[in-house]
Amino acid sequence: ASDSDALLKFKESLKNAIALSDWNSSVSPCTDKKANWKGVICWNGHVWGLQLEKMGLSGSIDVDSLSSLRFLRTLSFMDNNFEGSLPDVKELGGLKSLYLSNNKFSGDIASDAFAGMDYLKKLHLANNKFTGKIPESLTYLQRLIELRVEGNRFDSIIPEFHNHLNYANFANNKLEGKIPASLAHFSRDSFSGNEDLCGAPLGNCDTSKKLSKLMIAIIVIVVAAALVAICAVLIILHRRRKTSLLNTEAPLNLQKGAAAARDLDEDEQGSIAGSDSSRKSEPGKLSFVRDDIDRFDLQDLLKASAEILGSGCFGSSYKASLANGQMVVVKRFKQMNNFGREDFQEHMRRLGRLKHRNVLPLVAYYYRKEEKLLVTDFVKNGSLAGHLHGNHNQGHPSLDWPTRLKIVKGVTRGLAYLYAELPSLIVPHGHIKSSNVLLNESFEPLLTDYGLVPAINLEHAQEYMVAYKAPEYTQQNRITKKTDVWSLGMLILEILTGKFQASFLQQAIECEQDLASWVNSIEQQEWISKVIDHEMHDTKNAEGEIMKLLKISLACTEGDAEKRYDMKEAAEKIEGLKERDTDDDFHSSHTSDADVRSLSDDLSVSWNV
Numbered sequence: 001a002s003d004s005d006a007l008l009k010f011k012e013s014l015k016n017a018i019a020l021s022d023w024n025s026s027v028s029p030c031t032d033k034k035a036n037w038k039g040v041i042c043w044n045g046h047v048w049g050l051q052l053e054k055m056g057l058s059g060s061i062d063v064d065s066l067s068s069l070r071f072l073r074t075l076s077f078m079d080n081n082f083e084g085s086l087p088d089v090k091e092l093g094g095l096k097s098l099y100l101s102n103n104k105f106s107g108d109i110a111s112d113a114f115a116g117m118d119y120l121k122k123l124h125l126a127n128n129k130f131t132g133k134i135p136e137s138l139t140y141l142q143r144l145i146e147l148r149v150e151g152n153r154f155d156s157i158i159p160e161f162h163n164h165l166n167y168a169n170f171a172n173n174k175l176e177g178k179i180p181a182s183l184a185h186f187s188r189d190s191f192s193g194n195e196d197l198c199g200a201p202l203g204n205c206d207t208s209k210k211l212s213k214l215m216i217a218i219i220v221i222v223v224a225a226a227l228v229a230i231c232a233v234l235i236i237l238h239r240r241r242k243t244s245l246l247n248t249e250a251p252l253n254l255q256k257g258a259a260a261a262r263d264l265d266e267d268e269q270g271s272i273a274g275s276d277s278s279r280k281s282e283p284g285k286l287s288f289v290r291d292d293i294d295r296f297d298l299q300d301l302l303k304a305s306a307e308i309l310g311s312g313c314f315g316s317s318y319k320a321s322l323a324n325g326q327m328v329v330v331k332r333f334k335q336m337n338n339f340g341r342e343d344f345q346e347h348m349r350r351l352g353r354l355k356h357r358n359v360l361p362l363v364a365y366y367y368r369k370e371e372k373l374l375v376t377d378f379v380k381n382g383s384l385a386g387h388l389h390g391n392h393n394q395g396h397p398s399l400d401w402p403t404r405l406k407i408v409k410g411v412t413r414g415l416a417y418l419y420a421e422l423p424s425l426i427v428p429h430g431h432i433k434s435s436n437v438l439l440n441e442s443f444e445p446l447l448t449d450y451g452l453v454p455a456i457n458l459e460h461a462q463e464y465m466v467a468y469k470a471p472e473y474t475q476q477n478r479i480t481k482k483t484d485v486w487s488l489g490m491l492i493l494e495i496l497t498g499k500f501q502a503s504f505l506q507q508a509i510e511c512e513q514d515l516a517s518w519v520n521s522i523e524q525q526e527w528i529s530k531v532i533d534h535e536m537h538d539t540k541n542a543e544g545e546i547m548k549l550l551k552i553s554l555a556c557t558e559g560d561a562e563k564r565y566d567m568k569e570a571a572e573k574i575e576g577l578k579e580r581d582t583d584d585d586f587h588s589s590h591t592s593d594a595d596v597r598s599l600s601d602d603l604s605v606s607w608n609v
C-alpha cells in the first residue's frame with residue numbers, strides 16, 4: 001500500500017482526529033521534503049516521521065498500518081489522551097525515536113516489548129500510568145541513548161543496563177532497591193520520588209533506615225488506633241445528644257450546587273483573597289486584578305458555554321462565553337506550585353498592574369494548591385502561529401510584509417515594556433513563541449503568558465518553556481537577561497521565514513536544525529530567494545529592510561550571549577526599520593549591522609534595567 005493509504009488507514013483507528021482534517025487522498029502526504037499533511041515529516045518523498053502532539057487524540061494506535069511505512073523513523077504522540085496498554089511498537093523495527101509521554105497509557109509492559117528495536121535511540125514514556133517492571137528488553141538496545149520513564153507507577157528494581165545511556169530519568173515511580181552501578185553517574189533528579197530506591201547517587205542502602213521505617217510504621221499504627229478509639233467514643237456521645245434534638249430539628253437540606261462548590265474549594269479553607277490581600281475569605285471567588293471590567297464569579301465560568309482552544313504544555317485553555325456576552329479565556333496551570341499562596345497573589349497583582357497596548361492584560365486568577373486558573377480577554381483574531389502556519393489553508397490571506405513588520409515592532413515594544421516594568425525577573429517574558437502572540441482586529445500584537453517563569457515548577461519550566469531552549473541554557477545551564485532576546489530573535493526568524501521552530505515542541509526531531517543555523521548556512525545573496533516566506537507578497541521595494549531585519553534577528557539569536565544584542569540594542573534596531581526601502585539604502589541588502597538605522601523617535605520605553 002502507498003504511504004497515503006497506510007496513513008489514512010492508521011487515522012481510522014484514532015478518535016478525535018479533528019486536527020488531521022487535511023489528511024486526504026487528493027494530495028500525497030509528501031512531495032520530496034515537503035509535507036502536505038499536518039504532522040507528517042517527509043524525506044525524499046517518503047513519510048519519515050509523524051509528530052502528532054497536543055492534538056487531543058485518543059483511540060488506538062494502529063501499528064499494523066504504520067508498519068507498512070518503510071521509511072518511518074520517528075514517531076511522537078506526546079500530550080494526547082491515549083489510553084490502554086503500550087501498542088506493539090516492536091513491529092516498527094526501524095524506529096529511531098519514539099515519544100509517548102504525557103498520555104494515559106497504563107498497565108504492565110511485557111519484558112520483551114522492545115526486543116529487536118535495534119535502531120531505537122530515544123524513548124520517552126514519561127507521565128503515563130505504566131505499572132510493573134521496567135522492561136528488560138530495553139537494557140539490551142545498543143543504540144539507546146535517551147530513556148525517560150519518569151512519572152509512572154513502575155515498581156520493583158531497576159534492571160542493570162547493558163547499553164550507554166546519555167540521559168535517563170526514572171523519577172516519581174515506585175521503584176525500589178539499589179540503583180545499578182551502570183546508572184549511578186546520573187543526577188539525583190533522575191531517581192527522586194522513589195521512596196525505596198537507594199545507592200548512588202541517592203543515599204546508602206543501609207538496613208538501619210529500613211528498621212527506623214519499621215519503627216515509624218509501628219508508631220503510626222499505634223497512634224492511629226488510639227485516635228480511632230477516641231473518635232468512636234466521641235461519635236457515640238454525639239449521637240446520644242443528637243437523638244434528643246432530632247424531634248425538634250428540620251431535615252437538613254444539602255444542596256448539590258453548594259456541595260460541588262465546596263468540593264472545588266476544598267483546600268481553600270475560605271481564604272482566597274481579592275486584590276486586597278487583607279480581604280476576608282471568599283471561597284469560590286475569582287480574584288480580579290483589574291477594576292475596569294464587569295465582575296463574574298467562578299460559578300459563571302463553570303456555567304458558561306466553553307470551547308477548548310488548545311492544550312499547551314501547562315494545561316488546557318478554554319474560551320468561555322459568559323451570560324452577558326463577554327468572552328474570556330481561562331487557562332489552567334497544573335505545574336505552578338513554585339510560590340505559596342501569598343507570593344502567588346502578590347505576583348499576580350504585579351502582573352495585573354501592567355498596562356501596555358502590546359501586552360494582553362490579566363483579568364483575574366484563581367488559586368488552588370493543585371491548579372491555578374488565569375483569566376484574560378478573548379482575542380478574536382487568534383494567534384500569530386495560526387496566521388503563519390495554519391489559517392491560509394482555511395482561506396485566510398497570508399500576512400504581508402508591512403503587517404509582519406508591525407507585529408515585530410509591537411512584540412518588541414511589549415517586551416521592552418516588560419523589561420522596564422519587571423526588572424527583577426531575569427526573563428521578563430520567558431515563553432515568547434508564536435502561539436503566545438495574539439492579534440487584535442487591526443493585527444496589533446498582544447503578548448500573553450508573560451512573567452510566569454518564577455511561578456512554574458522549575459523542572460517543568462526547564463523542560464517546556466522557551467527561555468530554557470536558549471543556547472546558554474542547553475549548553476551552560478544558565479539563563480540571563482539576554483535570554484528573552486534570543487527568543488525574540490527566534491520569533492522574528494519564524495515570522496520572516498514562515499517556518500516553524502520545531503525544537504520548541506517538547507522534542508526536536510533529530511534532523512531538524514534550528515532556524516538561525518539554517519539561515520546562517522545560506523549565502524546572504526540567496527536570502528531573499530531561499531529564506532524569506534514567499535507568502536509575504538509584494539516585497540519588491542522592501543528587500544533591503546527585510547535583509548536588515550533578518551540580520552537583526554541573527555544578532556538576537558547569536559549563540560554566545562556575550563556577543564548577542566541586549567534588549568535595548570534589539571529594540572533600537574527594530575524601531576529603525578521601515579516598510580519600504582528608501583532610495584539611499586535600496587541596494588543595501590549587504591549592508592553591515594552598523595548600517596542598520598539606530599534609535600528611532602518613537603521608542604518610548606524608559607530603560608531602567
Ligand SMILES: Nc1ncnc2c1ncn2[C@@H]1O[C@H](COP(=O)(O)OP(=O)(O)OP(=O)(O)O)[C@@H](O)[C@H]1O
Nearest residue numbers: 309310311312313314316317329377378379383435
Ligand atoms: N486570550 C486568548 N485569545 C485567543 N486565543 C488564545 C488566547 N489565549 C490563548 N489562545 C490560543 O489558544 C491556544 C491554546 O493556548 P495555550 O496557551 O493553552 O497553549 P500554547 O500557547 O499552545 O502553549 P503553552 O502552554 O506553551 O503556552 C493557542 O493557539 C493560543 O494562541
